[in-house]
Amino acid sequence: xxxxxxxxxxxxxxxxxxxxxxxxxxxxxxxxxxxxxxxxxxxxxxxxxxxxxxxxxxxxxxxxxxxxxxxxxxxxxxxxxxxxxxxxxxxxxxxxxxxxxxxxxxxxx
Numbered sequence: 001x002x003x004x005x006x007x008x009x010x011x012x013x014x015x016x017x018x019x020x021x022x023x024x025x026x027x028x029x030x031x032x033x034x035x036x037x038x039x040x041x042x043x044x045x046x047x048x049x050x051x052x053x054x055x056x057x058x059x060x061x062x063x064x065x066x067x068x069x070x071x072x073x074x075x076x077x078x079x080x081x082x083x084x085x086x087x088x089x090x091x092x093x094x095x096x097x098x099x100x101x102x103x104x105x106x107x108x109x
Contacts, residue, residue, distance in 0.1 A: 048097050
């Protein structure tokens with residue numbers, strides 16, 4: 001496999017259990033190695049986040065566990081486990097943990 005990494009091929013993987021939030025930290029695990037696609041599994045401690053930034057392509061945030069807040073300009077959205085949202089390429093946005101939370105972030109260009 002040339003484009004995926006850290007995903008087993010011999011048995012199913014439980015994404016929620018494969019990464020763990022730690023207080024005061026953001027933990028990440030890259031799942032792809034491509035110039036056009038970025039897939040990352042992230043775990044945030046409560047109150048942790050990523051300040052405003054932009055990405056090269058359209059980005060999907062899928063919440064695997066916990067609750068997160070996403071801000072884009074004046075828009076503020078609260079997402080819970082099982083929910084997702086898309087952010088257009090180059091849109092300035094930020095994410096923060098309401099609780100410990102885990103997300104799958106996929107960016108495509």
